[in-house]
Amino acid sequence: MSSTATVAASRSGESSDVLLRVENVVKEFPVASNKLFGRSHDAVHAVDGVSFELRRGETLGLVGETGCGKSTLARCITRLYSITDGTINFDGRDISRLEGSDLRDVRREVQMIFQDPYGSLNPRRRVGSIISDPYAIHGTVDGGARKRRVQELMELVGLNPEHYNRFPNEFSGGQRQRIGVARALALRPKLIVCDEPVSALDVSIQAQIINLLADLQSELGLTYLFIAHDLSVVQHVSDRVAVMYLGKVAELADVDDLYGHPRHPYSNALLSAVPVADPNTAAQRERIVLIGDVPSPISPPSGCHFHTRCPKAQERCVSEDPALLPKFADAPSHVAACHFPVADGEDLSTAKAAIDQEDAADVEDVGSVLSGLGETPGFAGAAGGEEAR
Amino acid sequence: MSEETLRTTEADEGRAAESAARGTTTLERPQGVEAAPRRIQGRSPWQLAWERLRRDKVAMLSLGFIVLIVLFALLAPLAAVITGHGVNEQFNDIGLDPSGLPRAPNGTFWFGTDDLGRDIFVRCAYGARISILVGVVATGFTIAVGVVLGLVAGYYGKVADTIISRLIDVVLAFPFLLFAIALVSIIGASLSVTIFVIAMFSWASVARIVRGQVLSIREREYIEAARSLGAGSTRIMFVDVLPNVLAPIIVYATLLIPSVIVTEATLSFLGLGVPAPTATWGNMISEAQAGGLYQIAPWFLAFPSLLLLLLTLAFNLLGDGVRDAFDPRGDRMLQK
Numbered sequence: 001m002s003s004t005a006t007v008a009a010s011r012s013g014e015s016s017d018v019l020l021r022v023e024n025v026v027k028e029f030p031v032a033s034n035k036l037f038g039r040s041h042d043a044v045h046a047v048d049g050v051s052f053e054l055r056r057g058e059t060l061g062l063v064g065e066t067g068c069g070k071s072t073l074a075r076c077i078t079r080l081y082s083i084t085d086g087t088i089n090f091d092g093r094d095i096s097r098l099e100g101s102d103l104r105d106v107r108r109e110v111q112m113i114f115q116d117p118y119g120s121l122n123p124r125r126r127v128g129s130i131i132s133d134p135y136a137i138h139g140t141v142d143g144g145a146r147k148r149r150v151q152e153l154m155e156l157v158g159l160n161p162e163h164y165n166r167f168p169n170e171f172s173g174g175q176r177q178r179i180g181v182a183r184a185l186a187l188r189p190k191l192i193v194c195d196e197p198v199s200a201l202d203v204s205i206q207a208q209i210i211n212l213l214a215d216l217q218s219e220l221g222l223t224y225l226f227i228a229h230d231l232s233v234v235q236h237v238s239d240r241v242a243v244m245y246l247g248k249v250a251e252l253a254d255v256d257d258l259y260g261h262p263r264h265p266y267s268n269a270l271l272s273a274v275p276v277a278d279p280n281t282a283a284q285r286e287r288i289v290l291i292g293d294v295p296s297p298i299s300p301p302s303g304c305h306f307h308t309r310c311p312k313a314q315e316r317c318v319s320e321d322p323a324l325l326p327k328f329a330d331a332p333s334h335v336a337a338c339h340f341p342v343a344d345g346e347d348l349s350t351a352k353a354a355i356d357q358e359d360a361a362d363v364e365d366v367g368s369v370l371s372g373l374g375e376t377p378g379f380a381g382a383a384g385g386e387e388a389r
Numbered sequence: 390m391s392e393e394t395l396r397t398t399e400a401d402e403g404r405a406a407e408s409a410a411r412g413t414t415t416l417e418r419p420q421g422v423e424a425a426p427r428r429i430q431g432r433s434p435w436q437l438a439w440e441r442l443r444r445d446k447v448a449m450l451s452l453g454f455i456v457l458i459v460l461f462a463l464l465a466p467l468a469a470v471i472t473g474h475g476v477n478e479q480f481n482d483i484g485l486d487p488s489g490l491p492r493a494p495n496g497t498f499w500f501g502t503d504d505l506g507r508d509i510f511v512r513c514a515y516g517a518r519i520s521i522l523v524g525v526v527a528t529g530f531t532i533a534v535g536v537v538l539g540l541v542a543g544y545y546g547k548v549a550d551t552i553i554s555r556l557i558d559v560v561l562a563f564p565f566l567l568f569a570i571a572l573v574s575i576i577g578a579s580l581s582v583t584i585f586v587i588a589m590f591s592w593a594s595v596a597r598i599v600r601g602q603v604l605s606i607r608e609r610e611y612i613e614a615a616r617s618l619g620a621g622s623t624r625i626m627f628v629d630v631l632p633n634v635l636a637p638i639i640v641y642a643t644l645l646i647p648s649v650i651v652t653e654a655t656l657s658f659l660g661l662g663v664p665a666p667t668a669t670w671g672n673m674i675s676e677a678q679a680g681g682l683y684q685i686a687p688w689f690l691a692f693p694s695l696l697l698l699l700l701t702l703a704f705n706l707l708g709d710g711v712r713d714a715f716d717p718r719g720d721r722m723l724q725k
Contacts, residue, residue, distance in 0.1 A: 078617050107619035119610035124434060124632035137620045167434070183614070 019191055019223050020054040020077065025086035025096075027069075027076050031298060044297050046072040048247030048305075049086070051324070054191070059217065059224040061238030061255070063231060063270065067294060069247040070227045071115075074195045077225065078112045079103060091190065108138060111184035115196040117176035121168040127154075127179055128164035134186040153182040157212060174205035181212065185220070193225045198233060210237055231274045235259055240333070243267045246297060246305040249324060253334035261344055263327045263336035265310050266290075268348050286349040291357050304339065311351035312340045318355060438636070441714040448710025451703035458700050462517035472499070474508035476515045477666050481506050491686040501688040503676060512668035513692055519669040520700065523584055523653040524646045530588035531649075532642050535595025536634075540626045542596065543603025553596065560593040566659075573661040583662045587652050591645060598641060602634040636715040643711050647704035654697055670697045 028043035047069045054060050062070050075081045077088055079095065088096040095106045114120035121130055131150045135141040141149050151161035157178040168176055177197060184192055194213065198206040210233065216222060228234050234241055235255055242252040243264065251264040262268045269288040276282040290309045295301050301308050307317035316339050326332050327341040342348060442448055461468075469475055484506025486492055494501040500509035542553035569586045576582060606612065607630070615629050656662030657671025658678075665672050673693040677683045683690035 075613075080613055080617055104619040107617060110617075112614070112617045114610050114614055116610050120614050122611040122615075122629055122633070124635075125629075133615065133620070134618050137615075137618050137624065180614075183618070187618075 017055045018053050019056045019091055020225070021087075021089040022053070022073075022077065023051050023087045023089065025050050025073065025076055025088060026084045027072050027081055028084045042298055045247050045300055046297060047076060047083075048297075048300065050244070050247070050249050051086075052242055052249060052252060054223060054225060056190075056223055057217070057221055058239040059226050059237055061234035061241040062225060062227045062244060063229060063234050063241060064244035064250075065229060065270075065294065067297070068244045069297075070229075070244055071195050073244075074112065074193045074225065074227055078110055078193050079106065080112075104138070108134075108187045109190045111187065111189040111192050113177075113180050113184050113192060113194045113197045116200050117173050117180060118168075118200075120180055121176055123168055125167075126164070127159075127166050127168065127171070130168070130179060131182045131186060133183065138187065140187070149186070150182075153186060156185070156216070157182045158208075172205075173201050174208055177201060177205075177209050178212065181209070181216070185216065188220070189222070191223045191225065193227070195227050196229070197226075199228065199230065206233065213237065231270060243270065246294060246300055248305055249337065250306065251336040251338075252324065253336075254331070257331065257334045261330070261334075263330070263334070263341040264306075264338045265312050265340075265342055265348060265351075266306050267336075268342050272349075286347060288348045291353075304337070307355070308357055311348050311353055312342070313353040313355050313357065314340060315355060434636075438711075438714040442710055445710040445713065448707050448714075451706040451710070454699065454703040455707065458517055458696070458703075459521060461514055462521050465511070465514035465518055468514045469511050472497075472508060472511055474498070474511050476511050476668055477507065479506045480508070484508070491682070491689055493686070494688055500692045501686065503673070503689050504680075504682055504686075509673070509689065509692055512673060513670070513696055515668040516670040516673060516693060517696065517700075519580070519663055519667065520650045520653060520697070523580070523587070524650040527584045527587040527591070527649045527653075528642055528645050530584065531591040531595055531645060532638060534588065535592040536599050536631070536638060538592065539596040539599025540603055540630065540634075543600040544607055544622065544626050544630065546607075550600070554600070557593040557597050560590060561597075563590065565590050569656060569661055570659075573656075578661055578664045580663050580667075583653055583656055586656070587649055591649065595638070595641060595645075598637055599634055602637060603630055606630050606633050640708060640712040640715060643704060643708035647701040647708075650697070650704075651701055670694075 025047055026045075026049055027047040028045055031042040031044060050069075050073055052060070062073070064070050072081065076083045079088075079098070083096055086096065087094050090106060090110060095103070095110075098106060121127075128147065128150050131153055132141075132146050135146050135149070147164070151164060154161045154164070159175060159178050159182065163171075168179065171179065177200075180197075197213070198209050201209060213224065213226075214237065217224060224237070226234065226237055238255045240253065241255050241258045243250045243258070243266065245266050251258060251262065251267045253263075258267065259271065262271055265288075269290050272286065272288045276285065288311065291311075292309055295305070295308055301318075303319050304310070304313075304317040304322050307313040310317065320339065322337045322339050324335040324337045326334055327336050327338070328343065465476075474480070480502065483497065484492060484502040491502045491504055491506070492498055498508050498510065500513060503509055503512070538553050538556075542550045568590075572586060573582060612625060612629055615625050620629070653662055654669070654671030654674065657669045658675040660675070662671055663669045665676075670693040674690060674697070677686070677690035677693070
């Protein structure tokens with residue numbers, strides 16, 4: 001499965017362009033046992049065989065609902081977690097098993113921006129000291145030069161360099177996130193993994209941070225892996241987008257292909273959940289409401305992980321794990337892991353699975369409640385606000 | 390959710406302290422001198438805590454008393470020179486009345502004399518040295534050992550945590566006095582043995598507190614951020630984790646000092662601490678109590694006991710103040 005994805009991706013781009021190649025990465029967390037003695041063999045399959053490539057200078061968006069393994073994958077790539085299986089190839093070398101000083105060298109080139117601008121800055125340390133941390137750890141810049149560099153960085157991300165001696169609690173959420181960005185930029189990394197960098201911010205501030213990231217990318221030639229669950233943000237910032245579901249990549253495509261012609265039923269369902277600003281359009285359009293909840297990642301469903309909720313599920317989906325392949329006449333860069341991909345114009349909201357799915361009876365009720373909600377003025381107003389950025 | 394509330398309270402508190410500080414600076418600024426627009430200074434959580442502590446009258450009074458006792462101890466040789474009485478010098482002629490009993494406080498012997506005709510004032514001063522020395526040194530050792538073991542247990546977890554936690558359980562389950570008696574009877578009483586015994590039995594609670602704090606801090610995102618920057622475990626423990634557990638450690642230390650001082654006095658009283666004739670408050674109380682001498686010479690018992698009581702009280706009140714200063718949510722400060 002991984003090889004097909006690799007082939008598909010390398011066909012569309014030069015392989016020397018590839019900065020990061022993730023191959024079949026698996027991350028399992030052992031589940032604590034209730035037994036006094038002996039270990040439980042259960043594990044949470046947070047990331048379950050993910051493969052993709054990231055080219056220099058591009059932004060790959062990674063979307064999916066809470067708990068699908070996006071953040072775990074990010075932490076695997078930055079080596080905050082050691083992976084259970086697979087390889088992570090960065091800039092021509094395998095970094096998935098590095099330790100000690102080799103790993104430190106890699107950390108200079110791969111940086112991370114965190115989701116929570118409050119939690120990711122040490123409240124007991126001054127901003128200048130936080131941003132100069134990378135220099136202190138790697139011993140690259142010293143003394144007066146360090147302070148100058150930090151103040152340059154602060155200016156670069158739109159902070160007042162005079163605030164060098166302040167504490168994080170004296171800044172707003174957006175400013176704190178800028179501090180996080182400055183810290184990530186300090187070592188001039190090649191790759192920045194943004195783990196939901198704007199999810200904790202106000203909508204107006206989100207735009208500022210996204211524009212800052214975009215400016216920095218064009219200025220410094222950065223490569224981003226941009227994780228978010230906000231589809232419109234991802235559409236705005238990404239060159240390509242990967243949709244994740246329950247630890248696997250469901251679909252991977254250029255941003256216009258994915259938003260224009262989603263092939264995986266899950267991508268379709270996600271996109272249909274994006275709020276639309278115009279209440280009339282919102283009421284008219286079809287909404288795909290999925291059945292039930294996300295299954296437990298401790299025992300993911302067999303075959304296609306999505307088959308328990310998929311409106312197009314067949315017997316084959318239960319038994320056979322679909323590979324990431326181009327569907328229909330799509331470009332080779334547009335791959336989806338689905339046996340029965342969705343054609344353009346196909347109406348999924350009326351589709352019915354050919355296999356038994358639990359909770360099927362409840363769905364009608366949920367669907368009617370949801371469509372009722374869409375017509376209330378408050379809900380439409382909220383959707384409009386979302387779009388205002 | 391709770392973290393959210395905490396943050397808001399912290400921010401509010403910071404703002405309140407800042408405005409309060411601004412208020413005082415306006416008051417203190419000399420009239421007519423119009424300073425340039427005041428630049429907002431970044432204040433560390435320590436500075437904020439210190440400012441809160443400074444507004445706590447009881448704590449500041451206690452701190453003043455402690456400073457006084459420390460000066461008293463430091464200047465003990467001076468007290469000996471001024472009075473002309475050595476610490477262990479026996480004044481059988483002027484220090485005892487004709488029937489051989491101690492003299493009450495008077496112009497020569499400010500706190501009176503003891504059963505051997507020694508000057509209680511000078512002995513109290515020298516006793517303060519021992520009390521404070523033991524209090525500070527034993528607390529220092531206790532905190533150092535407790536913090537390092539607590540950090541290691543909390544940060545590394547797994548095997549290290551299991552070993553250290555079980556060790557803590559064992560130490561806390563040990564009968565302290567029995568062990569002290571046994572140890573002293575084997576290697577003999579001395580100042581360093583006293584400090585060692587006290588530190589050996591006190592580090593466990595510090596380690597337990599630190600471990601608990603580290604467990605919660607270890608999971609914070611800024612620790613992950615430090616790791617993603619390439620920081621090593623030692624750096625993370627001491628640069629990123631330690632400053633965040635320092636507040637409870639400082640509070641605990643201020644409350645630990647008085648208990649250590651009392652423990653030292655207890656050991657000395659039982660004859661297990663610093664051996665006579667060295668002047669310690671515990672020894673003096675013990676001597677005053679021996680043979681019921683305090684019934685005819687109450688000052689013999691009163692002065693060392695009173696000093697011990699007041700110093701312990703002052704440290705405890707200061708400790709309360711420090712705790713309030715670090716815990717902005719306590720409403721004690723709001724009522725003032």
